[in-house]
Amino acid sequence: MTTAADRLAAQRQPGPPTGAPLPELPPEEVAAWQSRGGELIELLTRAAELGPLAAFTLGPRRTVLVTGPEQVQHVLAQHPDGYVKQSHRAGLLLGEGVISASGEAWKQQRRLLQSQFTSVGLRRWEQRITEAAERTERRWAALARTGESTDVGADLQFFALDTIWRTLTGDPLDELTHGELDAVNEVVTHLSALTATTPADQEAVTAALARIDSACARAIAAARERGDGGERGEGGEGGLLRVLLDAAVTRPEYTDRLIRDELVNLLVAGHETTAKTLAWLFLRLEQHPDVREKVLGICRTGSAEERREVVTALVNETMRLHPAVWLIPRHAAADDTVGGYRIEAGSHVLSSPYLTHRNPELWPEPEVFDPWRFIEPGRRPTRQGAFYPFGLGARACLGQQFSYREMVCLLELLLPAYDLDFQELPTGTFFGVVMHPVGPMRATVRRA
Numbered sequence: 001m002t003t004a005a006d007r008l009a010a011q012r013q014p015g016p017p018t019g020a021p022l023p024e025l026p027p028e029e030v031a032a033w034q035s036r037g038g039e040l041i042e043l044l045t046r047a048a049e050l051g052p053l054a055a056f057t058l059g060p061r062r063t064v065l066v067t068g069p070e071q072v073q074h075v076l077a078q079h080p081d082g083y084v085k086q087s088h089r090a091g092l093l094l095g096e097g098v099i100s101a102s103g104e105a106w107k108q109q110r111r112l113l114q115s116q117f118t119s120v121g122l123r124r125w126e127q128r129i130t131e132a133a134e135r136t137e138r139r140w141a142a143l144a145r146t147g148e149s150t151d152v153g154a155d156l157q158f159f160a161l162d163t164i165w166r167t168l169t170g171d172p173l174d175e176l177t178h179g180e181l182d183a184v185n186e187v188v189t190h191l192s193a194l195t196a197t198t199p200a201d202q203e204a205v206t207a208a209l210a211r212i213d214s215a216c217a218r219a220i221a222a223a224r225e226r227g228d229g230g231e232r233g234e235g236g237e238g239g240l241l242r243v244l245l246d247a248a249v250t251r252p253e254y255t256d257r258l259i260r261d262e263l264v265n266l267l268v269a270g271h272e273t274t275a276k277t278l279a280w281l282f283l284r285l286e287q288h289p290d291v292r293e294k295v296l297g298i299c300r301t302g303s304a305e306e307r308r309e310v311v312t313a314l315v316n317e318t319m320r321l322h323p324a325v326w327l328i329p330r331h332a333a334a335d336d337t338v339g340g341y342r343i344e345a346g347s348h349v350l351s352s353p354y355l356t357h358r359n360p361e362l363w364p365e366p367e368v369f370d371p372w373r374f375i376e377p378g379r380r381p382t383r384q385g386a387f388y389p390f391g392l393g394a395r396a397c398l399g400q401q402f403s404y405r406e407m408v409c410l411l412e413l414l415l416p417a418y419d420l421d422f423q424e425l426p427t428g429t430f431f432g433v434v435m436h437p438v439g440p441m442r443a444t445v446r447r448a
């Protein structure tokens with residue numbers, strides 16, 4: 001166990017001489033991990049034990065794992081031109097959209113979207129978020145009346161998709177579109193296969209892409225038909241798609257293809273992450289009755305401010321232990337020195353919020369689920385790189401405020417009013433592009 005004195009001493013120790021080679025996992029350990037078909041998270045957890053920066057070689061690639069707060073900040077926030085995104089794994093799905101774009105094109109695309117996600121921009125979407133949350137609340141009210149069970153994970157997924165779809169198009173999610181957009185999950189599941197595609201994978205992905213494209217094409221055609229001035233849809237004013245179509249009038253780069261890509265990018269980035277975070281949150285509440293009783297007590301009898309505070313802390317503590325985007329990859333564009341260590345150009349550089357958030361030097365008793373860390377003064381590290389579920393720097397999440405808003409909105413409706421009796425709980429974790437619980441979350445819903 002490291003004491004505060006040890007940590008101070010470590011901080012006083014001089015760093016390595018500039019340009020020193022990185023601490024490295026022995027190749028035989030990597031080979032043993034490979035031959036037993038180990039999970040990537042196991043290898044990364046081992047590498048993180050070597051220090052805030054560690055290296056290993058996997059096949060032809062030199063990989064550097066970054067978990068120290070200062071080092072994470074260096075890579076993600078302070079040197080965006082030195083550590084760049086490269087050939088996104090989901091290229092087929094995301095095209096040239098804001099997630100995978102780079103350089104000047106990315107800057108322009110980000111600027112256009114950014115204005116829609118500031119505090120002021122968000123006001124336009126408030127009503128849609130509330131409508132989606134109320135729809136889910138009505139579903140739970142009906143379930144509580146009939147006693148029928150539900151898959152809580154699927155309900156949360158539907159809520160997140162409904163929210164982003166309303167924001168993009170102005171319309172509530174209908175059954176046909178829901179069916180087609182389910183294909184997003186299929187493509188995401190096949191992502192790892194995309195680099196070494198088998199014909200079967202290719203076929204599955206092509207079919208799924210066609211369904212996604214069909215939903216997007218319909219939405220774009222409907223938005224065009226409505227024109228640019230009229231009132232439309234349940235949400236009144238048109239959605240974010242309107243902003244893209246309006247941009248196309250003066251900016252030729254906004255072709256139909258790019259508009260489709262931006263739509264898909266926002267759909268992909270904006271629903272799976274939020275849905276899985278909410279799923280983890282309900283799972284954690286179920287696993288920790290003491291926390292649940294305290295949180296629900298405040299939600300049900302506290303003031304609006306107290307409720308907001310505890311719900312936000314609950315979301316943060318969930319994202320500390322289960323950051324949906326648990327791994328943030330970059331490519332080192334040039335040689336660099338970080339904290340005295342050398343990172344070679346061409347290295348694959350992985351920052352891991354998951355591992356940083358579980359570092360006992362930053363977060364005492366990291367495995368304990370304790371939302372009060374985010375409420376009680378002095379209980380959480382304040383360094384930016386110690387908590388970064390939304391990434392850091394220029395390419396940090398565009399939807400950060402949006403997703404807090406939607407999660408808090410839903411939880412403020414559901415937690416005071418309903419209790420869940422789970423019959424089935426997930427048993428594992430899948431560390432894909434998004435980390436998520438594995439298995440159904442079947443429960444019956446009761447009025448509190």
Ligand code: HEM
Pocket residue numbers: 098099100110164265266269270271273274277323324325328329388389390391392394395396397398399400402403
């Ligand atoms: C709990 C929910 C969410 C989490 C944990 C999350 C996490 C992240 C992270 C870590 C990144 C940075 C990736 C990188 O640096 O490579 C990111 C980027 C992004 N996120 Fe989110 N996100 C969430 C919700 C949303 C929502 C609701 C939206 C849209 C409404 C959104 C839109 C985006 C976009 C467009 C980017 C790419 C930004 C760029 O490259 O310029 N995200 N997200």
